[in-house]
Amino acid sequence: MPGTPPPARRTVLRAAALVPAAGFGITACSSSDDEGRSNRSAPTAPVDLGKSDDITVGASKLYKDENVVVSRISDDEYKAFSTICTHERCPINKLEGHKLTCPCHGSQFDATNGKVLHAPAVAPLSELPVKVEDGKIVAGPGA
Numbered sequence: 806m807p808g809t810p811p812p813a814r815r816t817v818l819r820a821a822a823l824v825p826a827a828g829f830g831i832t833a834c835s836s837s838d839d840e841g842r843s844n845r846s847a848p849t850a851p852v853d854l855g856k857s858d859d860i861t862v863g864a865s866k867l868y869k870d871e872n873v874v875v876s877r878i879s880d881d882e883y884k885a886f887s888t889i890c891t892h893e894r895c896p897i898n899k900l901e902g903h904k905l906t907c908p909c910h911g912s913q914f915d916a917t918n919g920k921v922l923h924a925p926a927v928a929p930l931s932e933l934p935v936k937v938e939d940g941k942i943v944a945g946p947g948a
């Protein structure tokens with residue numbers, strides 16, 4: 806039939822039309838991954854977090870690079886939690902008092918016990934072993 810391209814040619818044209826859309830989709834996903842979400846892991850081994858006296862009794866401190874929050878419960882008792890959000894694994898980057906807030910969808914957690922304060926997350930933060938060694942806080946599996 807004149808004016809109608811053979812099926813093979815139509816298939817090629819359709820595929821060519823889809824390439825830019827697919828490329829755009831990949832770019833958009835990569836961009837969102839670059840927004841502070843590249844490190845989505847809590848420590849897998851003990852990490853040195855600095856001087857234990859940096860945290861006063863009753864306070865909490867967020868270690869963004871290590872994805873850990875430490876709360877000093879008493880003179881010699883500390884609690885540590887992974888700050889990888891249990892909703893969709895964004896690294897939490899905000900601590901106000903004891904309240905951690907995830908930048909992705911707004912889940913909130915208590916830094917002293919890991920409990921969820923605000924959905925959409927439903928599971929608590931993972932607790933990490935923590936100890937003080939030579940005046941320094943060490944947290945992570947094996948600490």
Ligand code: FES
Binds near residue numbers: 892
């Ligand atoms: S990943 Fe933290 S609220 Fe969704």
